[in-house]
Amino acid sequence: MKSLILKTVSTTLLPLLILFSVFVLLRGHYLPGGGFIGGLIAAIAFILHAFANGLDQTRKLIRIHPGFLIPVGLAIAILSALAPVIFTGDPAMTGLWYEKDIAILGKIGSALFFDTGVYLVVIGVCLTIIFTISESV
Amino acid sequence: MTIFLFVILSSFLFALILFGLGQQKFQRMTWVASLLPISLFLYFSSFVSPIINGEVFTFFTKWVPSLGINLDFRLDNLAILFTLLITGVGSIVFLYTTQYLKGHPKILRFYTFLTIFMGAMIGLVTSNNIITLFIFWELTSISSFYLISFNNTQAESRKSAIIALSITGLGGLALLAFAVLAGQITGTLSISEMLQSSEVFENHEVSALLMVFIFLAAFTKSAQFPFHFWLPGAMKAPTPVSTYLHSATMVKAGIYLLLRFTPHFQNNSYFFTVLLIVGGITMLYAAFQTLFKTDLKGILAYSTIGALGIMVFLIGIGTTASITAAIVFIVVHALYKACLFLVTGTIDHQAGTRDITKLGGLRKVLLPLSIAGFIAAFSSGGFPPTIGFIGKDLIYEATLHGGMNPVFLTTIAVLTNILMVFAGLVVGVKPFTGKQPEELGRVKKPHFLLWLMPMLLATLSLLFGIFPGMIESLFTHNITPDLTGEESPHLAIWHGFNLIILLSSITIIAGLAVYFLWKPSYKKESSMIKFNAFSPKRLALVFANQFERISYFLTRFFQNGYLRRYVMIILVLLTLVFGIHIFINPRIFLSLKEIKALNWNEIVVLAMMLVSVLFTVFTKSRLSAIAGMGVLGYTMCFIFVFYGAPDLAMTQFSIDTLTVILFVLVLYRLPKYLKLSNRTNRIRDGIIATSFGTFLAFTIIEIMNENPVKATSEFYAEYAYKLAKGKNVVNVILVDFRGFDTMIEIVVLSIAAIGVFALLKLYLKKHEK
Amino acid sequence: MEILLAIMTGILYAAGIYLILRRSLVKLIIGIVILGNGVNLLIFLMGGLVKGNPPLIPADGKMLEGVFADPVPQALILTAIVISFGLQSFAIVLIKRAYKVLKTDDIDTMNKTDDIK
Known part of the structure; x- marks a missing residue:
C-alpha cells in the first residue's frame, strides 16, 4: 500500500491530525469531543502514517513503545482522580478548578487532566493492538 | 472500652504476627503462641469480680449502621463463663501442643489456625449483634475445617473435615436465616434488645420458623442427633484440636446459642419440648454407642455427643434447677473431657496407639498421667468428691422436679449416666490398670508438659468438687437469674440422704458393673457396623453423592461445551417469556403516519443498514462480510448524527475504521469461510434468531409507548x-x-x-x- | 422512525444471533460485532429520539433547557463502543491464536480443554 500520494499526504496529515486530536480533546468539555474521540483520532493518524510509510518508520517517529502510554495515561487519570483527596481533602473525583479563565481553553480543572489520561490510554491501547497485530501477521 | 475491641480482635492480629514469623523461627519458640491465651485469660479474669457484682461491660461502635450491623460486644455473666473456658482451656492446649507436636513441619499452620479459632470463639460469645455472632460462628466453622484437616495428606482426614464443614456450614446458613428473620420482625439485630420484644418468639406467625432455624444452627454445631456424625469424624484431627474443639469451644457454641436465647423463648413451650426430645435421644444414643468403640478417641467422641445431649436435654427441661445443672455441667464437662483428651493424647504420643484393646498397665511409666486420668474418669462418672458428682446430682435434681414426666426423664438420665461412667473409666482408668500387654513395647516417659496439663485440669475438677461454692459464686449464682429470672439452687456436695444420693449410687455401681463386665472388642465394634446402612451419616453421604451426581448430570446437560447450546437455551427461554407476554396483552400501536413523516435521508440510511446486514449474514466471502460490517458501522454514525449525538457519531466513525483495519489485518491469517452446518441447522438457527429479533422489536415498540x-x-x-x-x-x-x-x-x-x-x-x- | 428503528434493532439482533449460532469462529466474531451495534441502537432508542438538539449547553446558558437528546444513553453507548473495540480486538487475536494452535475454525472441535495437547 505504499503509494506515493498516500505517502506524501500522510506525512503532511500526521501533524495536522494530531493537532486536531488535541483540539478535540481540549474542547471536549464544551463541545463535542473529549479524550476518547481525541485519542482515537490520534491513533488513526499514526496508523495511517504506518500504512503509508511502513511500521518501522512510524515506530521510529514515535520513538517510545506505544504501550508505554498506557501506564502514563492511567497514572495521570488516577492522580487527577485522587488530587482532591490530596489537596483539598474532598472525596476522590471531586472536580477541582482553577479560578481564572485561560485563553482558548476556558476553565482548567482536574476533569481536563482526567480526560488527558483517557486520551493517552486510548492512543496507547489502539496503537499497541494494531501494531502488535500487524507485526505478527 | 476501645481496648475491648482490640482484645476481641487480638487473636486475628496475633495469628498474622505468628504467620509473619515463618516456620523456621517459630519452631524454635512455639511457646510464644501460648502467651496470647494466657494473657487473654488473665485479662478476662479481671472482669470476673465486677461482673459478679452485677456490672455488664459493653463496647459499641457503628459498622454498617444502615443495616443495623454494629460492632456490639457485651461481656455479661454467660459470656464471661465461656470466655474463661475458651481462654483457660486454650492456654492449656496451647502449652500442651508445644510438646505434642514438637518439631512438626506444619506446626506454624497449626498454631495460626488455632489462634484464629480461639479469636472466633471469643467473638462469638461476646457478640451482642446477631450478625457479628453469625460471622464469628462461620469463622469457627472455617478455622475448624483447617484444624480437622490438619493431616491433609490423608484422604480420610480431608473427608472428615469436609463433612464437618458442610454440616456446620448448613447450621451457619440456618443461623443467618434466624438472624435475618428475627431482625426483621423485632426491628433490631441486637440480641439484648430483642429481649424486649420477646413475645415475637412466642406467638408470632413465624416463631415456628425461627425455632426451626435456631435448632438447625445449634444442633448441627453441637452435634445433636441426627447431625452428630461429623463429630466422630472430626477425631481425625490431632488430639489437641479435639481437646479444644470438643471439650470447651466449638461444640459448646450451639449450647451457648440455646442458652443465650433461652430468655427470648422463655414462654414458648415448644422450644423446650423439642430440646428435651432431641437432647434425650442424642444422649442415650451416643452413650450407647460408646460401648462399641475400641479407639479411645472414638469413645470420647461419642461420650462428648452424649454430654452435649445431656446439656440440650437439661435446657429442654427448662426449670431453674435444670438450667443451673446445664451451666454446671458445661464446666464439669469442659474440665474432665479436656483432661481425658489430653490423657489420650499423651498415651498416643508415648505408646503409639489409642486402641483400648492393646492398652494396659501404663501406670508404671505414666504415673502422674494416670492420676490425672483417674480423677477425670471419676469426675466423668460422678464419683464424689469431684465436681462431676455435683453435676450429676444437679441433673437428677432437675429431672426429678422436671414437671412433665419425672420418672421417665430420670430413667433415661440414669441410663445415660451409667454409660458415661463406663466411658470415663475406659478412657481414664483402663489404659493404666492391669498388665501391660507385651506387644506395646517400651513406653518412654513423657515431657513434663504432657502430664502436667491434664493434671492441672484434673486438679481443678477436684478443687471445684470440694469447694462447689466457687462455681456457684462465680457462675451459677448470676447466670441462672439472668436466664430464668429466678435464684439458682444452692450447690453443695452433701444434701443429706435422699433420693438423689440413692440414684447417684445406683449410677456409679451400675457403671462400675458395666465397666468390669463389658470388654470393648473389635467383634462388638464390627457387630454395630451392619446398622451403618441406616445411620444418619450414611444417609447424608448418600444424599451428598446423589446430589453431586444430579448436579453433574445437569451441568453436563446445560454446559456441554457447545456454545450454540448455551446461546440457544438462553434465547429460546427469553423468546418464550417475551412471546407469552406479548401474546397475553398485546399493546402494539403501529401508526402509518410516522412512516410518512420520514425524510429521504433517513430512508436511505435505513435501506443501507438493511442491505449491509443482510449482505454480511449471507455473503460467502470473508472480505465482503467485513465490508458489510464496516458499512453497517458507518450507517450507525448517520443515525447518531440525525438524533443529536455528535460525540457518538465521531467515536463510532473512528472505532469502525479501526475495527475494519483490525479485521483486514488479521483476515489473511484466519481460516476461510467454511460451511460447517447443514441446511436443517441453518433453518433452525434462522428461526430462533428471527423469532427472537421479532419479539425484541415488539418489546421495544411496546416500551417506547411508555413515558420514560x-x-x-x-x-x-x-x-x-x-x-x-x-x-x-x-x-x-x-x-x-x-x-x-x-x-x-x-x-x-x-x-x-x-x-x-x-x-x-x-x-x-x-x-x- | 422510532418504529422502523425498533424493527431494525430486531433485525440486527437476529442477524447477530444467527451468526453467533454458526460453527465458524470468524462468523461468530462478526456476529458479536453486529449484535453490539444492535445493543447500542437499543440503548439509544430507549433514551427517546430527539432530532437535532445534541445535549450541549448553549454558550450563554447555564443548563440544558427545552428539548434535548438524552445524554445518559449517549454516555453509556460511547463507553460501550470503545469497550467493544477492546473486546473485538482481543477476541480476534484469541481466534487467530486458537487457529494457530488447533488448526481448526470449528467451534465444536474446541469444546474440551483437555483435548489441547
Missing part, C-alpha cells in the same frame, strides 16, 4: 455546568459525574491491549509451534 423516566437526565442537564463547569453534557458525565466508570473502562481497555500483546508476542510453548 427522565429524572437522571434532568439532573445532569441541570447540574452539568453548575457543578462540573462543562457544557458538553455527555463528556461531563464521562469525565466527572461518572468518572469512576470511565476509570474502570480505561483499565479494562489496557488489559485488553496487554492481552493482545501477550497472546501474540509471548513465546509459544514448544508443543504449540
